[in-house]
Amino acid sequence: MSLLFDFFDSLRSFLNAGGTVLWIILWVSVCLWCLIVERLLFFKLDYPVLKEQWVKQWNERSDKSSQYALTIRKAIISEAKITMSRFLSIIKMLIGLCPLFGLLGTVIGMIHVFDVMAVTGTGNARAMASGISLATIPTMAGMVIAIAGLYFKKLIEEWVDDETHLLTDLLKYH
Helix, strand or coil: CHHHHHHHHHHHHHHHHHCHHHHHHHHHHHHHHHHHHHHHHHHHHHHHHHHHHHHHHHHCCCCCCCHHHHHHHHHHHHHHHHHHCCCHHHHHHHHHHHHHHHHHHHHHHHHHHHHHHHHHCCCCHHHHHHHHHHHHHHHHHHHHHHHHHHHHHHHHHHHHHHHHHHHHHHCCCC
């Protein structure tokens, strides 16, 4: 139990060293990873059932060659793509926000450094250190979260494309 308290105390110290912006990055990161995990669980648990329903809906049709059937097929594929792409635009936005908040943290930290330099002069490195950590920690955190998020965003986009093509092949139009 003591180890858990030490971990959370270290985490709180790290977040405080990065300033208010790092707390914002933490909450953006939590939202981002909740959405990514939701999409991964969707593809693992819900999507196979939905795909089976869409294929069954198409296969139960007697008419698979008319213009009306083609329209229904396109509607099923569009519905599938929209369902698979759910939250993808929000994930992209959150990924884009992380480095921007990191940059904001850099600017705020540098302003703090310049304030210290204005008050104490250029020779007090110890006084400037907190501003420098305030400047670099949010930048690093924003970039790390964005890079990891980009990997999973690309993975989800590829799944959407692959599954859309697979569904298009499964819904045979004569």
